[in-house]
Amino acid sequence: MFFNRTTPIKIIKERLMGTIIKPLASQLHRPSPTSKALVLASMLGLGLSACQPNTVEQTDTAVKNDNENVSVTQINQTATTAKPVVYQVFTRLYGNTNTTNKAWGTIAENGVGKFSDFTDVALRDIKSLGTTHVWYTGVPHHALVNDYTDDGISNDDPDVVKGRAGSPYAVKDYYNVNPDLADNPANRLAEFEALIGRTHANGMQVIIDIVPNHVARNYHSISAPKGEPDFGANDDKTNTYSRHNNFYYVVGEDFQVPQASDGYLPLGGETHPLIDAKFAESPAKWTGNGSRLAKPDANDWYETVKINYGVKPDGSHDFPALPNDYANKTAAEHLAFWQAQAADDIPDSWRKFEHIAQYWLAKGVDGFRYDMAEMVPVEFWSYLNSHIKHTNPNAFILAEVYNPDLYRDYIHLGKMDYLYDKVDLYDTLKAIIQGKASTAAIATVQAKVSDIDQHMLHFLENHDEQRINTADFARNPFNALPAMVVSATLSRSPTLLYFGQEVGESGAENAGFGQPTRTSIFDYVGVPAHQRWMNNGKFDGGQSTSKEKTLRAYYQTLLNLSHTATALSGEYRELDRLQRQNKVVGYDDSVFAFSRFSDTQQLIIVSNFSQVQGKQFTLELPSSLIQAWHLLENAKLTDLLKNAQLNQQLILNKDGSASVNIELSPLQSVILGVNK
Template sequence: MTKARHDLNRLLNKPFNINLKLPFNKLSAALCSAALMLSTQTFALPQMEAATNAKTVSVQSADVQSTSSERVTKPVIYQVFTRLFGNTQTANIPWGTKAQNGVGKFSDFTPKALESIKSLGVSHIWYTGIPHHALVGDYSQYGIGTDDPDVVKGRAGSPYAVKDYYNVNPDLADDPAKRLEEFEALIARTHEAGMQVIIDIVPNHVARGYHSLSAPTGVTDFGASDNTQVSYARNNNFYYVVGTPFEVPSLSPDLKPLGGEPHPLVDGKFDEFPAKWTGNGARAAKPDQNDWYETVKINYGVTPDGSLDFPQLPEGYGKKSAAEHYDFWQQVPKESIPSSWIKFNEIAQYWLAKGVDGFRYDMAEMVPVAFWSYLNSHIKHTNPDALLLAEVYTPSRYRDYIHLGKMDYLYDKVGLYDSLKAIIQGKAGTQAIERDRNSVEDIAEHMLHFLENHDEQRIASPEFAGDPLIALPAMVISTTLSQAPTLLYFGQEVGEDGSEDAGFGKPSRTSIFDYVGVPAHQRFMNLGKFDGGQSSKEELSLRAYYAKLLNLSHSLSALSGEYGDLHRANIDQGKGYDADLFAFSRFDDKQKLIIVSNFAKDKAKHLTLELPPALVKRWQLAPGTYPLKEMLSDKKPAAPLTLTTKGGQVTLNLAPLESKVLVVGEK
């Protein structure tokens, strides 16, 4: 498949979550103009300020960097697609109904299930698909309006087309009338299991049929007070195509609602007057099929010509704390804050009050950075420990979202993920890892590392690696390279391959639009026993490896310490170290680690690894011979580590795809 074709398929399969690093000539003209006008509003952080805020600085030499250790442990986030996690049905009929293909429930997260998740070293569960979103189903007996399939993607619906921010997806409840209480009980069970809860907030867009049945007194729906006679007003929640009705896009056969199945509401019509701008910023009353036509764009006080109609942060606020940002916004007259800002703060506070511990923000860069300062500082005022994670794909803007927007973590997708995938596929050498590490070294602890999530291809799919074992060296690097948290997508730990043709969702990514089972995960789940009773030996072995690795995140103090480069010191030495290998050190005053991974699929490596003098000096260890302990296996290292005043060296043997995490013992 050509890259252009792949990019197009990505747009079609998850139209609301575009990868902004794609060349603009791959996108529609409408999307281009919207992305340029509405997504680039920011406040530049001067280079001097960025340097001042750096958390990683060079010491002694270019080979060793010192890292702040504000956190004792590294968060491990387990993303579950809530609708799919507990589903035990295996029919997997394309476009299948709930009755045919099944659906998971909140109640499937039993204490046994949560204990199983916790055993992987997980600190936070990101429950994806919680807020009530548009779906094709009849819940009218519970007072819930029926969604029109003409503006729903898939049968189960996109979790990023939210129709009620004050309630939860009724599909997930045993009793839809008590769906909110059932989710509150899940929050409590998760806390009892020793983990925290993250849910999505989708700030850029809502479902075309947004209407809350559960909003607190005094909270009105998005758009309820809008002046629809103008295309833009600061306190309008939407943008309008004045005087023009919305038209359903013309869809190709493979995108027809419900796969072409007859349905009383599938008539190519949806009542919306005047038409609202579409979620990706498309301004036509009749959006293109490649637009995010099931959603409408939220107005944050960015005018149609791109100017900013809201108070801006004073210069230097990149250096200030979340508490200082909160104080700033308390002094700003409420009437000058766009209505949508206030509404999203009300939403966040509602969920914090119910015990939610943090939020993952969808397409965070499509709304202004100043809004994030406003929202996140209010969240941190309520819960200073709330975990705030943003999906951002533009590296040049990372520091704005961290320093000005007060995000805790950003996706390290356009960087480490892309490079690790290329290395796995044989398209790049390991030098790309050091390049990516250097590019974010001042914000390394804020970059979320992952190899799978709901947007990306499954590792085991033929389109990615075709074998989950091939990615293990990358997983070791991803987990240990910095203080950054690690994300694991459910099923990744047992080699799920995403091969199902679910209907709207196609193979390689587990569908987020359809009712479908997740076979490798289901085998481990074993009808709710969570004992791996149906798993293969290979799947159980893989899961044990993930558990071992991720639990090291919490047990090895050096992983919250400093970084020492070993790659540059060895790549040209001619002692067996080559572009299939990547090595580095992590260390603090209590512990010294040597980490090395072999990405070669069919070639063992015998090498002498050299430690540069600057690193040995930073370790503050006397010359001598030191034993090494392997942490990922029960093997004994072939040789000890020898340190002199001129550096150090150790002889290592690595099997194909093997990684070593070596702890330096006492001599």
């Protein structure tokens, strides 16, 4: 079964039911929840307000003054006392100024961004959005189609590479970085180390990817420390499975390249000396998504091979079980548990990834984002994360997990700091924007994670998801602003912003492998709206449209507020049901209200998701909330999104409740600060 770039997402998901695949074009790297569950079964158990954009000159000065002589310790302290903002950059695309955008274009034709493009000006611009952590996506050296043999790097076979620039999730060498990103590929690691230093100097932390479930089919490290063997170097290839094997094997069969369709021929059908529908691998290894076929399907993750974590082919575990009461124990106690186990009981792959994490921590990396973490047993995460936290207690650990039934295990037993809130909050907000769900669903999904809300990272875009500014999502970037306000303020969790989101990037380019509506992660391409803001490295919006500038200013205000408002690190109180039970006139399925508060700040947050209708109603606050605020009299209100004091007041009623008149334009949100 194969899907081209025009196949509707809904049809793709329906056709994928009952198959064990990771769709390459329709959903890029992330499988649908249905196909993902089957993969796991196979392997693990068989009114925008008027805002004026700040100028870069003003922002630069502020950041310079705030971050002179900043230390990593100070950065870590800041990160642990405020709600984080994570800015994800696709590193090879961020600094690219080339606008050619030829499908399947070479690096010479379409250009590529470099580590050096993250200048102090660029980093101050990122910082101006309230950013506390920069997630540099695509840094570890992954398979790609470019010739770096002069630097001692072997060529990669396009038959097992997706796109020309390659998938960042087919890592080829965990002890070095993508040579495309360096001005001097021979000096690539030092150039990344310099970027780590610049990021820290500008008051932000560094996150990179670790992809635990799979590695590139042609994994080979030329940079590993002495005595660190490659994945698979010591495997017993005569057995399908052995505890200390790094891979699973299809014994007696050689690997065969999958049959590609015309739409996704390697390099789009271009002639290349290595394109021959052959790749030498004997015996064949299991494919990254769990396919046990020597010839995987074209929709399988054929460019990768599955890592063995001591899970036998029948799904049983070949490593020590973590006692259930360890859900209540600290990372230090988890570390002590693993240190007490016999050395031979710990699968070799566990140790390899622990060494990799420690290598990057020593380079100054502050945290990791784990790809498809639920495809790896939770005991491994306890092992790895307890070691990481021993080295850096403030390390930022984010995991891609899509099964809500597993959230608490991966947080409490696996010692993850943060998980994607994709299946519940993101999907709900997207449905509301598209008119397919009521805003009442927000309170429902938030209640489901009330005990772990601070661990659920919120986003509206990332590299796997469709851009907001597409017909398949919101049609217009401004249509998603109410959802962005809710996403950024609903809980104590971090907020993720994907580069270009803040200027309405549409991801409309046909880059080659993959599908428009998502900015390509497989090919060399420019990112037009971001390029206009970047303005050849000035980062002043000199080429941006007025709408792009206005949109970015809104994001800048919102995200800085989300990071600095003490109430957003405090308590949440849902107000939605109260309005619906009382049948408040004007409060309907397009409106959502809630409160966030701390001892020092009280906020009322109301959003109108309607694109066409304004809303007028009296919002009612229960007496229990007013008591928690210790409010004794009427209070003035400030709209923090506009930074303006309002004429209306919060009126205290005789029964101890309170009320405030709300008037919202289409797509408008208000964040009302209570001035006691």
